[in-house]
Amino acid sequence: MENSAEDYRIQSFDLDTQRLLKTALKDPSLVNLEKVSNIIVDQSLKDTVFSKEAGRICYTIVQAEAKQNNGNVFRRHLLNRLQQEFKEREEMRARSLQEWVCYVTFICNIFDYLKVNNMPMVALVHPVYDCLMRLAKPDALMNEDEVDCLVVQLHRIGEQLEKADSQRMNDLFFLLRDGFLLQESLTSMARLLLLEILEFRAGGWMLSSTAHKYYYSEIAD
Amino acid sequence: MLSVTHNFGPSRWSHCRKRGVNGSLRSNSEADDIDKRRNGHADSSYKHPDRRHASFTTPESTGPVSRCGQQADWGSQVEDDEMRRDVHRDMQRYRRRILGAEFTQRERRASSGSSGSCDSREGDNMETDEAVLLRRQKQINYGKNTLAYDRYIKEVPKHMRQPGVHPKTPNKFRKYSRRSWDQQIKLWKVKLHAWDPPAEEGQDKTLDVVEELNLDDVMDIELDFPTITDSQNSQSSLPIHSLSVEDEDCGTPVKVQRTAEPNMS
Numbered sequence: 419m420e421n422s423a424e425d426y427r428i429q430s431f432d433l434d435t436q437r438l439l440k441t442a443l444k445d446p447s448l449v450n451l452e453k454v455s456n457i458i459v460d461q462s463l464k465d466t467v468f469s470k471e472a473g474r475i476c477y478t479i480v481q482a483e484a485k486q487n488n489g490n491v492f493r494r495h496l497l498n499r500l501q502q503e504f505k506e507r508e509e510m511r512a513r514s515l516q517e518w519v520c521y522v523t524f525i526c527n528i529f530d531y532l533k534v535n536n537m538p539m540v541a542l543v544h545p546v547y548d549c550l551m552r553l554a555k556p557d558a559l560m561n562e563d564e565v566d567c568l569v570v571q572l573h574r575i576g577e578q579l580e581k582a583d584s585q586r587m588n589d590l591f592f593l594l595r596d597g598f599l600l601q602e603s604l605t606s607m608a609r610l611l612l613l614e615i616l617e618f619r620a621g622g623w624m625l626s627s628t629a630h631k632y633y634y635s636e637i638a639d
Numbered sequence: 640m641l642s643v644t645h646n647f648g649p650s651r652w653s654h655c656r657k658r659g660v661n662g663s664l665r666s667n668s669e670a671d672d673i674d675k676r677r678n679g680h681a682d683s684s685y686k687h688p689d690r691r692h693a694s695f696t697t698p699e700s701t702g703p704v705s706r707c708g709q710q711a712d713w714g715s716q717v718e719d720d721e722m723r724r725d726v727h728r729d730m731q732r733y734r735r736r737i738l739g740a741e742f743t744q745r746e747r748r749a750s751s752g753s754s755g756s757c758d759s760r761e762g763d764n765m766e767t768d769e770a771v772l773l774r775r776q777k778q779i780n781y782g783k784n785t786l787a788y789d790r791y792i793k794e795v796p797k798h799m800r801q802p803g804v805h806p807k808t809p810n811k812f813r814k815y816s817r818r819s820w821d822q823q824i825k826l827w828k829v830k831l832h833a834w835d836p837p838a839e840e841g842q843d844k845t846l847d848v849v850e851e852l853n854l855d856d857v858m859d860i861e862l863d864f865p866t867i868t869d870s871q872n873s874q875s876s877l878p879i880h881s882l883s884v885e886d887e888d889c890g891t892p893v894k895v896q897r898t899a900e901p902n903m904s
Binding site for chain 1: 714
């Protein structure tokens with residue numbers, strides 16, 4: 419487990435916390451899981467890098483706890499904390515765009531990793547959609563960070579979300595089309611991102627090779 | 640018997656409970672308590688001024704239940720979802736097991752030439768109502784979430800279990816009336832108490848309860864899938880049965896007698 423620090427991107431934590439997290443991963447019964455879940459959520463809201471991959475460490479702790487004693491204390495605290503933040507997301511967004519973007523990234527990451535019997539958690543489907551719909555609103559589309567967040571999440575979990583609730587995906591994409599077509603205040607980068615995601619979904623959650631060339635040919639392989 | 644605890648302090652059975660009211664393992668409950676008070680969490684473990692916990696475990700639930708009754712929190716929703724899926728998966732497995740066993744039974748009966756008086760079509764008479772199964776599963780989980788159960792399964796491996804002597808988990812897929820099922824659960828849990836961890840006064844109390852109920856006389860509930868030999872010897876083998884007569888059972892020809900209902904507080 420020597421490279422666990424990199425695997426879970428916990429280098430940003432202080433050494434004591436890193437030790438705590440490593441213990442949680444190996445032997446959950448030895449730690450205060452509520453405290454661990456708060457540490458992880460707090461950091462995810464501050465650290466954009468961590469928020470993108472925190473789902474993995476959460477998944478591992480959930481599995482470890484379930485295996486050790488059939489418990490789900492960690493998962494319960496994690497989800498309820500996520501729910502608390504969700505209830506106050508509008509205030510969060512007003513307070514700090516970066517925190518809001520981190521939150522959306524994190525909750526989508528959790529949706530991606532924490533499955534129940536290999537199915538996504540039903541309880542998170544609507545909240546995730548609510549977050550993405552918020553990102554698709556005109557005021558959010560003006561911020562490249564929010565647009566970027568939106569399209570990245572759709573790339574990662576769009577297909578799963580659509581399977582869980584296709585009607586809401588349709589609703590989301592109505593907003594995106596409208597935004598792309600009608601909103602004058604969009605930057606060209608924002609438009610590019612929106613166009614790409616529109617094509618991506620239209621292609622069954624993948625890009626044709628020509629489209630891929632159009633959007634990504636400048637990127638070194 | 641199993642009381643709702645209002646704080647982290649010990650109730651009569653709390654030393655047997657594996658988990659505290661908030662679901663966390665009880666290994667260090669006192670330390671946790673102090674920790675919480677020190678940190679003053681304004682989160683789901685918030686306690687009211689009179690030290691009542693904001694949510695608490697009831698016998699029917701697997702974990703903390705909102706006092707408003709509505710399980711709107713994501714933690715509970717996901718748990719319920721998971722339980723529902725587990726129950727459905729269990730159902731499929733059970734069906735397959737039963738079909739396999741029934742097939743073997745029919746073959747044996749045909750070859751031995753006997754016409755068994757119990758044409759038990761267990762597969763047809765299975766409990767499939769999701770709400771019922773979920774409720775039963777929660778009750779089972781509650782019984783399994785005890786130190787006694789942990790100690791029991793460690794001490795007595797499955798192949799060493801003797802019917803009547805060792806507690807056996809009631810089969811949630813069989814058709815029973817509500818009363819009958821609740822009774823089985825009660826008896827099962829009482830039997831499990833024999834494996835409670837020793838405590839200062841707890842130990843003696845447990846023995847008292849056992850003697851009071853005269854559990855030696857109460858045979859285990861007929862839970863096994865009836866084999867041919869069972870149904871043929873039914874007249875002699877099982878003395879006392881606590882299934883109520885009006886049970887829609889599979890017609891298992893077992894002597895059914897009403898026991899004097901033990902008074903459980």
